[in-house]
Amino acid sequence: MKAIDLFFCFMKIGFLAFGGGYGALSMIQNEVVGVHGWMTNPEFLDLLSISQMTPGPIAINSATYIGYKIAGFSGAVLSTIGVILPSFMWMYFISFIIERILRNPRRLLNALRMSIIAPILAAGMNLTLSTVNDLISFILALLLLTLLRSKKLSLIQFILVAGGLGIMVKTF
Amino acid sequence: MLKLALSLMKISTIGLGGGYGMLPLMEEELVRKLKMLKEEEFLDIVAKAQSFPGPIAVNTAILLGRMKAGILGSIICSISIVLPPFFSILLIALMFEKVEKYSIVRNFMFGARLGVTIIIINYSLELIKRIIKSRVILGILIAGAVVIVFFKISAFLVFLIIASIVFFKATNREEKR
Numbered sequence: 189m190k191a192i193d194l195f196f197c198f199m200k201i202g203f204l205a206f207g208g209g210y211g212a213l214s215m216i217q218n219e220v221v222g223v224h225g226w227m228t229n230p231e232f233l234d235l236l237s238i239s240q241m242t243p244g245p246i247a248i249n250s251a252t253y254i255g256y257k258i259a260g261f262s263g264a265v266l267s268t269i270g271v272i273l274p275s276f277m278w279m280y281f282i283s284f285i286i287e288r289i290l291r292n293p294r295r296l297l298n299a300l301r302m303s304i305i306a307p308i309l310a311a312g313m314n315l316t317l318s319t320v321n322d323l324i325s326f327i328l329a330l331l332l333l334t335l336l337r338s339k340k341l342s343l344i345q346f347i348l349v350a351g352g353l354g355i356m357v358k359t360f
Numbered sequence: 361m362l363k364l365a366l367s368l369m370k371i372s373t374i375g376l377g378g379g380y381g382m383l384p385l386m387e388e389e390l391v392r393k394l395k396m397l398k399e400e401e402f403l404d405i406v407a408k409a410q411s412f413p414g415p416i417a418v419n420t421a422i423l424l425g426r427m428k429a430g431i432l433g434s435i436i437c438s439i440s441i442v443l444p445p446f447f448s449i450l451l452i453a454l455m456f457e458k459v460e461k462y463s464i465v466r467n468f469m470f471g472a473r474l475g476v477t478i479i480i481i482n483y484s485l486e487l488i489k490r491i492i493k494s495r496v497i498l499g500i501l502i503a504g505a506v507v508i509v510f511f512k513i514s515a516f517l518v519f520l521i522i523a524s525i526v527f528f529k530a531t532n533r534e535e536k537r
Contacts, residue, residue, distance in 0.1 A: 218515035233473035244445020245415035275414035299527035306504030312481040354471020
């Protein structure tokens with residue numbers, strides 16, 4: 189049953205998704221595109237653009253959308269529950285256990301927060317390899333990076349501009 | 361409790377831009393308008409929500425609920441924060457299937473995909489700048505990312521290995537002092 193696979197897959201993701209939404213995304217990309225092959229990188233990016241532009245936490249939006257795409261409504265429900273259940277386990281049980289056995293639990297949490305950068309960077313590299321594949325996309329990517337770093341736009345405006353540039357480049 | 365659940369629903373209906381975009385809205389609504397909790401209490405909750413895994417908005421909702429009504433409160437609050445985006449994304453997924461075939465949508469997505477890729481790259485650069493102070497750790501992280509991408513090794517495994525290296529390194533340094 190795909191919906192059950194999705195449930196356990198998203199539980200695993202939720203369990204180790206340090207660093208908020210982007211940490212979760214890196215794990216989702218690795219599992220859903222890399223390990224299970226449920227989606228391609230471009231499909232995954234479509235989903236990210238959509239979740240960035242709609243209200244709600246990105247990790248939840250992604251879980252719902254992927255679940256729906258792969259196994260319909262039941263997939264959407266189970267993936268969403270799967271990704272939030274581990275938060276309960278952490279807040280109610282594991283945090284107490286860590287505080288009991290470690291003298292300095294902050295240090296463990298800090299180590300985990302630093303280490304999540306590796307999967308996030310990996311997801312970024314992986315997606316770059318699949319989207320930047322000719323001169324046009326390379327130039328567009330550099331342009332967008334400069335635009336994003338100038339911090340003039342919110343992320344939603346930024347994606348709208350990126351999409352607009354896409355239409356311009358492809359049409360003319 | 362009902363008031364809290366309703367305002368969380370409202371926040372996640374209008375809160376664009378993911379979890380971090382919702383936090384200022386929560387602060388405005390719960391601390392300033394409804395005066396349900398003090399500024400420091402809210403900041404404590406957010407700090408805790410950030411240091412544990414999972415979507416920050418959900419973690420915050422779980423902790424808010426726990427403060428007001430224990431585990432039942434947590435369940436109600438997390439459902440309130442998840443339901444609005446759940447239905448809006450389902451609706452959008454349905455619509456997207458319909459419009460995907462038009463060339464203007466495809467061209468828009470061509471640009472948007474690049475945009476999102478850049479957002480993720482930029483986010484990892486910002487994280488490195490903000491929380492990584494040691495060159496050795498930076499080297500380990502980059503090596504880890506390369507291993508995940510080019511040797512197709514599970515991101516979970518690499519993440520856990522790096523975390524234990526960083527953790528024991530920090531512990532050793534502390535004990536030498």
